[in-house]
Amino acid sequence: IRMAPANDKNTIVLERGNGTSCSVNLHGATLTSWKVNGKEQMFVSSKAVFDEKSPIRGGIPIAFPKFGPWDDKPLHGFARVCRWKMESGADHLANGDIKARLVLEDNDYTRSLWGHKFRMVYTLLLGEQQLKTKVAITNPSKDESFAFELVLHTYFQVKDIRKCKVTGLNGLQYLTKRDDTETTTDKESSVRIDGPITRLYADTPPIHEIVTPEQTTSIIKCNFPDTVIWNPWEEVAKTIPDLSDEEYNQFICVEAGSFFDPMTLPPGGTFEASQSLCVK
Ligand code: TA6
Numbered sequence: 001i002r003m004a005p006a007n008d009k010n011t012i013v014l015e016r017g018n019g020t021s022c023s024v025n026l027h028g029a030t031l032t033s034w035k036v037n038g039k040e041q042m043f044v045s046s047k048a049v050f051d052e053k054s055p056i057r058g059g060i061p062i063a064f065p066k067f068g069p070w071d072d073k074p075l076h077g078f079a080r081v082c083r084w085k086m087e088s089g090a091d092h093l094a095n096g097d098i099k100a101r102l103v104l105e106d107n108d109y110t111r112s113l114w115g116h117k118f119r120m121v122y123t124l125l126l127g128e129q130q131l132k133t134k135v136a137i138t139n140p141s142k143d144e145s146f147a148f149e150l151v152l153h154t155y156f157q158v159k160d161i162r163k164c165k166v167t168g169l170n171g172l173q174y175l176t177k178r179d180d181t182e183t184t185t186d187k188e189s190s191v192r193i194d195g196p197i198t199r200l201y202a203d204t205p206p207i208h209e210i211v212t213p214e215q216t217t218s219i220i221k222c223n224f225p226d227t228v229i230w231n232p233w234e235e236v237a238k239t240i241p242d243l244s245d246e247e248y249n250q251f252i253c254v255e256a257g258s259f260f261d262p263m264t265l266p267p268g269g270t271f272e273a274s275q276s277l278c279v280k
Pocket of ligand 1: 055068075076153198228230255
């Protein structure tokens with residue numbers, strides 16, 4: 001484990017050897033790189049803004065306690081724009097895996113938006129061809145419950161989005177935005193993307209695969225009942241200032257979430273959810 005070189009004081013790098021590593025930015029605990037044998041798996045926009053205020057466009061931003069629009073408050077909640085703390089050093093496990101933990105607790109800023117005490121621990125476990133990211137949320141209050149939504153808004157890098165497909169969604173219903181009144185049923189065996197796409201699926205199976213001509217990446221979800229597929233495509237990409245016009249075809253967001261039925265955490269309760277990404 002090391003801090004990133006040069007003038008980047010916010011990025012922590014976990015290195016496992018053989019070109020396998022991951023980097024996490026303390027701003028938002030945003031995972032900004034995951035390399036397997038030297039090959040980058042995450043997409044981060046060439047125009048991503050690292051000003052410690054804006055959400056980072058790419059990698060794995062964490063949406064919490066809200067996914068999507070949130071009155072006049074920050075879109076997708078505050079977790080992705082708060083500074084997280086690294087908890088002690090990273091552990092090197094006997095099997096070569098590396099584990100690191102980041103923590104976010106309520107502060108004046110979070111309470112100004114959402115009046116609850118909370119503690120959130122984000123655990124990264126870097127394996128040989130696998131990256132597990134686990135979120136544990138605790139409610140330290142003695143008498144108040146809170147409800148929350150949580151999404152890992154992962155941007156997977158692909159060579160050509162037109163040539164990739166996502167499995168595990170066939171036959172399921174989806175919305176195209178949070179307040180859609182009508183659902184659509186996915187009739188294809190796998191989702192292919194050839195235009196703008198926002199699909200919010202509830203109660204999805206625990207495994208999806210992103211299949212490209214080069215490789216297959218599995219997403220194994222635990223306690224994330226919902227899945228989102230997103231790509232803005234050409235026209236909308238032009239309206240996103242921190243995304244280059246031609247970059248839309250280099251990523252697909254497949255997002256593991258819990259938002260259709262927001263979780264309620266009783267006093268003293270802890271909620272855990274994880275995703276394991278695995279390259280074949
Ligand atoms: O998860 C899909 C989505 O909510 C889209 O509707 C789009 O807004 C995207 O996330 C990115 O949001 P952002 O705030 O990062 O621009």
